[in-house]
Amino acid sequence: MRILLTGFEPFGKLTANPSQHLLEQISAADFPAGTDLILERLPTAYLRGGQRIRELLEEHRPDLCICLGVAQNRQHVCLERIAVNLDDCSLPDNDGELAAGREIVNGDSLARRTALQLELLLQESAGEAAMEGEGSPGPGIIISNHAGNFVCNHVYYSALQHIAKQELPTHCLFVHVPMTAECRSPGEHYTWELPTQAQLRRTILALAGRLARQVRPASETGRQ
Secondary structure, eight states, X not given: OEEEEEEEOOOXXXXXXXXXXXXXXXXXXXXXXXXXXEEEEEOSOHHHHXXXXXXXXXXXXXXXXXXXXXXXXXXXXXXXXXXXXXXXXXXXXXXXXXXXXXXXXXXXXXXXXXXSOHHHHXXXXXXHHHHHOSSXXXXXXXXXXXXXSSHHHHHHHHHHHHHHHHTOSOEEEEEEEOOOTTTOOTTXXXXXXXXXXXXXXXXXXXXXHHHHHHSOOGGGGTOO
């Protein structure tokens, strides 16, 4: 099983990005023996981020690609069902680029959808949480139908479009994570309790394990 796991650098007023910190806290030792884990921090920039995810998919041809990004206004871990073919945000990316109503891939589909079974993931997550009991719970997991119109969505759409066009043996999912207590910028205030990085790490590792079980490795079907 080959897994590509990506996160993002800080952007805007963020001084730290939980998705980047997850890359620093996760290693191949957290996965079953034989797992080939590729970790990559992506630039929070439309063009460079989209280009880099395509390069990574082409180079590594992973069985599973999990892209992580932070959504400060969300309390849950969000499984993004859909990416839309649109860049449209009032916040400039880290290269200073503003995008308004621009297609990511000219003339391509309005939206693309992950092939992974997200409803099954939720059922499995709920079942495992019930078995574990109270303990030290992390953030809940929900399905989202909107990955935004910033670089997260740009990277997700770029990945899904490239996988389809090149007929790669890859399943892909974008996962938005909430802000964590450790990465909160000075002066930021939230009306809910932020999870810790340790709690978020446990949640993401459990999710990655369930995703991996859904995906049949391309090596079993003759990866070249």
